[in-house]
Amino acid sequence: MSPKTPDQFQEIREKSREHLLVVSMRLFALNGYQATSISQIAKEAGVAKGALYHYFDSKETLLEEVIKLGLTNIQELFNDEELKSGDAKEQLRKLMQKTFKSMETDKEFWSLYASLITQMRGSEKLKEIFRPLVISTFDMLTNLLESNGVPDARMRALSIGGMIDGVALHYMYVMEEYPFEEVTNYIIDKMLFP
């Protein structure tokens, strides 16, 4: 009831916005973007439908913001200095472990990400968002290997990149349990650096 300062308003706005994003991501991931309705999001978030349009111009914008938030979270995760220590082998192992761990903890985001990627061919916007992401990951991988003197860096990067995303796909959609730890170690120790 007390009059609110602009800052407080700002803060409330931020909170609501983020809450809507979190709810949206969950629903998008769970049921798919198309199958999730604005009403459903509003109800789940405990606000009126109209409120959503104060924060986001359209359902599509909302999706973009959800993706942006997800990517930010993920990037933070990988901005860990710890990841950059050790030799190529160790860095790679940590990278894969971190990736797979994130698949378990952020399964929602990753499965949204996967389902969106498979619809990229029909949408320029999605292409703009995801293609650079995947490509820069390849570059990062290639660099990591190259700068550690690993031969055939590009080929290996392609293989590893494929393997990581394929394993992710299998984990998310086919197998409930996946021996991440063993597969990681197997790939690193037996296939990449035998």
Add this chain to the structure above:
Amino acid sequence: MSPKTPDQFQEIREKSREHLLVVSMRLFALNGYQATSISQIAKEAGVAKGALYHYFDSKETLLEEVIKLGLTNIQELFNDEELKSGDAKEQLRKLMQKTFKSMETDKEFWSLYASLITQMRGSEKLKEIFRPLVISTFDMLTNLLESNGVPDARMRALSIGGMIDGVALHYMYVMEEYPFEEVTNYIIDKMLFP
């Protein structure tokens, strides 16, 4: 003046049906099942909306038939005796080559397959169709390796399976050109059988 013979009708039906299936597969693959409307398919196929319902009971049935057609095509491809000759290494190389070749020729189906897999969570029917498929592929791979005395068959199968699907994903959605041949040889010769 004379009525059409049953054979004539049969022929007309077959042609229309197949045409509709081909168009549907393309659109489903491009935009996703949900985002593709019956009207769109009809327009693209150059028929009236109603015509679709002469051939398929519902949009869902249509999808199932599209999948069936795709799977049949793929299975024919892999029913080649040639694939089963040679040692594990050779068999695996041929298998991967064939798979990647099929990705180029049946890109439409494979990208539909991918987009459906990522939407499986919401549909029991899709699960019933695809899960066994992936699992039996893993088993086949494991057997192939095991029966050729390759150690760690299961682990390798998981890694290779993941790699194949991941590479497919990258090819279909990220890179227009993919060095399939090199990657295949690299994986076989340097990673699996160094």
Add this chain to the structure above:
Amino acid sequence: MSPKTPDQFQEIREKSREHLLVVSMRLFALNGYQATSISQIAKEAGVAKGALYHYFDSKETLLEEVIKLGLTNIQELFNDEELKSGDAKEQLRKLMQKTFKSMETDKEFWSLYASLITQMRGSEKLKEIFRPLVISTFDMLTNLLESNGVPDARMRALSIGGMIDGVALHYMYVMEEYPFEEVTNYIIDKMLFP
């Protein structure tokens, strides 16, 4: 295979036509006019959809012909000389008995008749068909009573007419078993001619 004479053609045509009418009446009565589709009738009758349009201009025409056929059947039933013998009391008893018997044997037609009557308000065509029918029945009843010296003939006709149709309604839609015999006798002996 033998060439057919015009008469034979005519006969075949008649047969097909009548068959279609019978099938249509059954389905209309069973599921309602609106809920019965032309395809359904064609399938049930064992002919192609197109054939129906050789015999009837439209679904509405078909309905009219069905009604016409039903009315003809009913009228034949009541054209029995036997019905016109005896005094008013006996004639009335026979009339009611015959009517109720027909409700049991031609239940299909009667329930179609009832369901159509209740949609008369919205359809001029139905009004044209049914209103004269009901009114002439009233007249017939009134005459029967009047010419036998029964007092208050019009009032009684209205009451009896209502009673008959009401009882029919209850029999057809509410009670599976109806004590037609007793009710008939009761009405005649206790209420009309006490």
Add this chain to the structure above:
Amino acid sequence: MSPKTPDQFQEIREKSREHLLVVSMRLFALNGYQATSISQIAKEAGVAKGALYHYFDSKETLLEEVIKLGLTNIQELFNDEELKSGDAKEQLRKLMQKTFKSMETDKEFWSLYASLITQMRGSEKLKEIFRPLVISTFDMLTNLLESNGVPDARMRALSIGGMIDGVALHYMYVMEEYPFEEVTNYIIDKMLFP
């Protein structure tokens, strides 16, 4: 600038809902439930199609609510203590008078009721609603007669019940004018209690 209060929304809802119910009842009664389209109702009510779905889950639900409203109105009418005073003869007379009066004032509902009853065969839901209603009316009639020492209570109830519904049918669908008063008195004074 200030948002609408819950009370304001409540009021808007109530008004719209009732308006839609009234319009729906009229159209359902006039053309039958099946033959009345949602678009038609919306147009007649002066709202967009979608609006109907704010208030009713489906066309079927709408019908149920229409029936509920009609039954409530009717029941209120018959919950009059005045109806239960006097001897059987008087009670019956008042009952019939009230019924016929209601046929004139609530013609819309009664003709919907009639048209629905004749379509009951296809719908379990309608059966559940109407059968008990008719049967309980018979029981009420029987009781009324029995408790007043009228002989042959059941038979009379069946006859009177039939007569009332038949007369209603004739009034609604055949004759624009019906001598209710005279018929009522005639039935009571000459046929039932001569």
Add this chain to the structure above:
DNA sequence: TATGAATGAGTCTTCATTCAT
């Protein structure tokens, strides 16, 4: 800023009707 009633284009689906053969 927040509400939720209202809109209307769009969804899947049905079906009376037409028509080439």
Add this chain to the structure above:
DNA sequence: AATGAATGAAGACTCATTCAT
């Protein structure tokens, strides 16, 4: 006369979006 493939208007229903308050 007969066939059944094809049409397309119409049906019930959904939902992103707008807007008065």
